[in-house]
Amino acid sequence: MSRYASRARPLLGTFVEIRASGSARTIEASVDAAYHAIERVHCLMSVHDPASELSRLNGTAHRSALAVHPWTFAVLRRARMLFQSTGGAFDPAFGTPVPSCGHRPTFGDVALLPGRLVRFARPLVLDLGGIAKGFAVDRAIACLRRVGAAGAIVNAGGDLAVFGPEPILIHVRHPADPGVLLPLGTLRDGAVATSAGYFRDPAAAVVDPFTAKRCAERCSVSVIAPDCITADGLTKGLVLRGGRAAASLARERAQGIIVSADGTLSRWNGGLA
Numbered sequence: 572m573s574r575y576a577s578r579a580r581p582l583l584g585t586f587v588e589i590r591a592s593g594s595a596r597t598i599e600a601s602v603d604a605a606y607h608a609i610e611r612v613h614c615l616m617s618v619h620d621p622a623s624e625l626s627r628l629n630g631t632a633h634r635s636a637l638a639v640h641p642w643t644f645a646v647l648r649r650a651r652m653l654f655q656s657t658g659g660a661f662d663p664a665f666g667t668p669v670p671s672c673g674h675r676p677t678f679g680d681v682a683l684l685p686g687r688l689v690r691f692a693r694p695l696v697l698d699l700g701g702i703a704k705g706f707a708v709d710r711a712i713a714c715l716r717r718v719g720a721a722g723a724i725v726n727a728g729g730d731l732a733v734f735g736p737e738p739i740l741i742h743v744r745h746p747a748d749p750g751v752l753l754p755l756g757t758l759r760d761g762a763v764a765t766s767a768g769y770f771r772d773p774a775a776a777v778v779d780p781f782t783a784k785r786c787a788e789r790c791s792v793s794v795i796a797p798d799c800i801t802a803d804g805l806t807k808g809l810v811l812r813g814g815r816a817a818a819s820l821a822r823e824r825a826q827g828i829i830v831s832a833d834g835t836l837s838r839w840n841g842g843l844a
Contacts, residue, residue, distance in 0.1 A: 574598045582609050583704050585728030589711065592735070597719030604718050605711035605725065612707035615643050618698045628689055629696045636682075636690035644687040646699055646706050646800070653702070653804040654678040657819045660808035663702065664695050705764055705803025708732045712799075732762035732799045743767070746791045747832045755793060755828055755836075762799035766806040767791040790832060796825035 576598050579588040587609055589602050617623045624643050631637060639647075653661045654677075664678045676695035683689060708725045712732045715723040722735020733739055738759035745751040746767060755763070767790070792809045796802040801823050808819050809827045817839040820827050827839040 576602050578602055578606070580606060582606075582613055583707060583727055584700070585704075587707075587711075587725070587727045589715075589723065589725050591715055591720040591723035593720040593722075601715045601718035601720040601723075604714040605723075608710040608714045609707045609727075612642065612703055612710060615640050616646065616699045616703040616706075618696070618700060625697060625699060628691075632689055633691040633694045636684060636688040638687050639689055641687065642706070642710070644683065644689070646703055647681065647683055647689060647697075649706070649800055650678060650699065650702055650804070651681070651683065653801070653823075656822050657805070657808040660819075661701065661804050663697050663699050701807055702800055702804045704728075704730050705762070705799035705801070708762065708799040729765040729767075730762070730799050730803050731758075731764070733758055734760045743791050743793055743828075743830055745834055746830055747834070753830060753834060753836070755795075758795065761795060761797055762802045763793055763795045764799060764802035764806050765791060765793040766809075791830040793828045793830075794820070794825050795828070796823060801825060 574595050575590070575592050577588070577590045579586050589605055591598060591602055593601060614620070615624045618625055618629070620626060624639055628637055628639065650661070650663050659677065662678050664676050664681065676693055680692040680695055681689065681697070682692065704727050708727050708730050709732060711725045712723065712734060716734065722737070724731065724733045724739065731741070738757035741755045741758050741763055742752040743755055743765055744767065745753055792806050794802040794805040794809060796805065802825065805819060805823060805825055805827070809829065817827070820839055829837045831837070
């Protein structure tokens with residue numbers, strides 16, 4: 572007999588909700604495994620936790636190469652691909668002090684070496700908050716599939732992934748009236764990430780790595796992609812570049828949706844059906 576489970580926990584700086592269906596034998600185990608994976612990502616890649624692996628990298632990788640967990644290395648490798656794909660619009664190294672030499676550290680200063688070794692060319696601070704949450708959602712989905720869930724939705728505060736026999740209707744909040752939900756379409760076996768200014772501390776706004784200015788968001792930006800780590804990373808380029816990010820979306824087989832302050836939707840199809 573099929574059962575349903577729905578849980579929510581505070582993780583990754585937000586509430587992570589998992590809704591899953593499956594047999595009575597597997598459903599609880601699959602949800603437990605999914606939350607364990609999310610907690611593992613949090614412990615490895617939190618920039619706010621001084622004991623995390625990412626904090627250890629930020630403190631010492633400019634002096635000597637450090638070996639990292641396979642998940643951390645996978646996220647850094649994907650970050651490099653998105654840094655290159657977006658022409659630097661996605662840059663998790665941005666925000667560090669400018670050295671006296673005048674060179675602004677970028678993700679290009681991060682070397683990913685054989686043996687999962689990471690070395691920084693100069694002192695810098697990586698903040699993987701713009702991509703690790705999507706990776707955590709993907710790991711949760713993988714656990715749910717592996718342990719035996721028939722279908723599931725993992726929602727981590729705007730980063731969402733789904734799988735199962737039936738598509739789900741996805742919504743975003745109206746940028747000017749967050750109490751109003753706007754339908755974006757249906758999603759099946761895919762992911763969506765959204766960046767918007769409502770409910771956000773202004774200090775957390777997206778920063779343009781080319782101008783060092785905070786983006787004055789007057790819209791909601793969503794990216795639909797095959798996996799959540801890609802959707803999460805590409806929202807930053809879409810926030811900063813709008814329609815000029817269409818080439819990046821196409822390279823990643825993603826679709827971008829911008830909802831303007833008056834509720835108008837603009838779409839860029841990068842290869843998804």
